[in-house]
Amino acid sequence: MPDINVFVLGLDEANLPTLQEVPEAESYRFHRLLSVEELQSGEVSVPDLLARARKQLDAFEGSIDAVVGYWDFPVSTLVPLLSRHYGTRSTSLDSVVKCEHKYWSRLEQAKVIDEYPRFGKVDLSAEDPRPPEGVRFPMWLKPALSYSSELAFGVKDMDEFRDAVAQIREGISRVGRPFEYVLDQLDLPPEMEGVGGQVCLAEEALSGLQVAVEGYVHQGEVVIYGTLDSINYPGTSSFLRHQYPSALPAPVQERLRDVSSRVMRQIGMDGATFSIEYFYDPATDAINLLEINPRHSQSHAELFEFVDGVPNHHCMLSLALGRDPRLPDGEGRYRTAAKWYHRWFTDGVVRGVPDAAAIEQVEREVGGVRIDVVPQDGQALSELEQQDSYSYELAHVFTGGRDEAELREKYDRCIAALGLGAEDVRPDAARTGERR
Incomplete structure (x- = not known):
């Protein structure tokens, strides 16, 4: 079978291994189309990015079979713009913008649902x-x-x-x-x-339990393939972990699927993946939609691989190639999985970042884990981009296990073994939202 050339906007080393775990990956050739730094650092210029991407694609001597991406703007909008030019599959530009532009998204939601603040x-x-x-x-x-x-x-x-x-x-x-x-x-x-x-x-402000619904639209049919719980650090709005599958009652998950389906039909998406974040309040039984992302979450790829046997990148790639995007269900090595965020809540200079060999040793010793360290040794946390307004990410730890207790035990072992930390620049200055 000839190689299928897939151009991935912002292809990064963290996601390449999971892309290579999708079914029929041996027939795919993944090509980086622009770097993450080009796409996300500073104030980007969409016309310049389009010109650079087109220059790279035009110089390619093989077939251009798919253009895909799993990041937010500008990647989410570059995909339909480039797909329209090169004749590859994607959803429409306006359906993406109706998700990305939070105000327009609320206007569209209000036409078909009541579950929003x-x-x-x-x-x-x-x-x-x-x-x-x-x-x-x-x-x-x-x-x-x-x-x-x-x-x-x-x-x-x-x-x-x-x-x-x-x-x-x-x-x-x-x-x-x-x-x-x-x-x-x-x-x-x-x-x-x-x-x-x-x-x-x-x-x-919304209250309750945070939950994410992942799905896709294929030939007009909205399909929900996973629901995940999002748990914050106590007393904060910063994620501690995402856990799959969700522990919410089945009737609540069915309501989430119904609301998601109505909204995505209104948005007009087709041939693409999405991820929708919600709050569910057990005290009032209320559901409220937080935001719609016009792409699947690359953060969850390992979780679906651990539990279902295939990373969710499979849906994105299949839709871009006109193939069946269905994921298996429960065919992975573990019953449950989580992505953990090891955070620091003050500015500081990072010390003790382990090298690749040390990280691989921890992964082997603990088993069923994958670790990504975010900063470089000696880097000031305030120099990190794309952080929330209240904390900084030191590492992401993916764990698979038979239950939540095993997930937590593996995470704790990884953090203790890594020894990551930061010397506080201002010891008494817990983050209060100021950006430096």
């Missing part, structure tokens, strides 16, 4: 910005476009509101300004005229 725009140009009418404290302020919860702030009063607005004003252009180019490619509905990409959204 009160929301509204914040006028960043006002001399004294105020919360939108009807949106009450506590609330979250966030740009309509951002990376990994960057510039997203939980606020409980006007003082915190003003502080968050000041920081969003300063940083919103990094992603918002490049997104203007994408919006210019679309025929926008009346409710989106003049909104643009540099808009701030306020949403009433």
